[in-house]
Amino acid sequence: MRLLFPFYIVSILWAIPAEIFIQGGSWTVIVKNFILAISPAQLWFLPMLFWIYLVFYFFSDFIERVPIHTILALYVILYIGKLFLNRYVPLNIFQISVSIEYLLYYYMGFLFRRANVAKNSRMKDCAVLISAFILEVIFLLLWIQVKNRFLIDLIQPLVCGFQVAAVLTISRIFRAEKLSVFHTFQKISKNSMGIYLFHQQILYASMKIFTNFSPLLFVAVNFTIAFGVSYGITVILRKGKVGKLMIGESNDLKFA
Incomplete structure (x- = not known):
């Protein structure tokens, strides 16, 4: 519920009003994007995580027992099946x-996490990083040149999987966990959920107001404002029970 509450509350009180008054969205768009959650702006990751948490909650023992190659084989079958089924059933x-x-x-x-951030050899790290770079270049070239969307969708998890592996490798090499000792990092991390939940609609507004800038200044100004x-909205909301419920920090519905 700490995923679904923020999705519905932020949609109703924040994202949908912004869609109507800033973007000029129609009620057809509202129903499609938010009620059916087909394209709910930045809130898409909340229902996505909800389904993933359900899968790992009910199948955690199975996932722990089964070898990695078996899990990957099952995933390939599931993913390819999704691509075919998506042609006939609106799985989005x-x-x-x-x-x-x-x-x-x-x-x-x-x-x-299960490997407890075990160290790989330098050769393996280099192989992961180089492979991620090469696959990304190939994917971008195919994206530009190939009109067959099915082929792009088919190889996307492979490419993104290597990007994830590359990010995890870089974080381990540079020991990103050391950032947690910095006060600024702690403050941002503590409020990161709210920052993400509210930032996009602020960008909608600021990008309509602050337009006559050079590209670099345009990005800097709008990023800073958003x-x-x-961040300020999140800090304020975290001071009360309703606010904490809104950003997913609490399941408590008792306000007495």
Whole structure:
């Protein structure tokens, strides 16, 4: 519920009003994007994580017991089946289709944590990073040149999987966990959920107001405004029970 509460509350009180008054969205768009959660702006990751958490909650023992190659084989079957079924059934409703793809990335994080951030050899690290770079270049070239969307979708988890592995490798090499000792990092991390939940609609507004800038200044100004305002909103909301419920920090519905 700490995923679904923020999705519905932020949609109703924040994202939908912004869609109507800033973007000029129609009620047809509202129903499609938010009620059916087909394209709910930045909130898409909440229903996506909800489905993934359900899968790992009910199948955690199975995932622990079964060899990695078996899990990957099952994922390939599931993902290819999703691509074919998606032609006839709207699996993108409530982010089900995206959830199937992201199962792989969540599983990679699960393996990374289970391995207790074990060190690889320098050669393996280089192989991961180089492979991720080469695959990304190939994927971008195919994206530009190939019109067959099915082929792009088919190889996307492989490419993204290597990107995830590369990010995890870089974080381990540079020991990203050391950032946690910095006060600024702790403050941002503590409020990161709210920052993400509110930032996009602030960008909608600021990008309509602050337009006559050079590209670099345009990005800097709008990033600063979106980050600062969403951070401030989150800090205020975290002071009360309703606010904590809104950003997923509490399941407590008792306000007495």
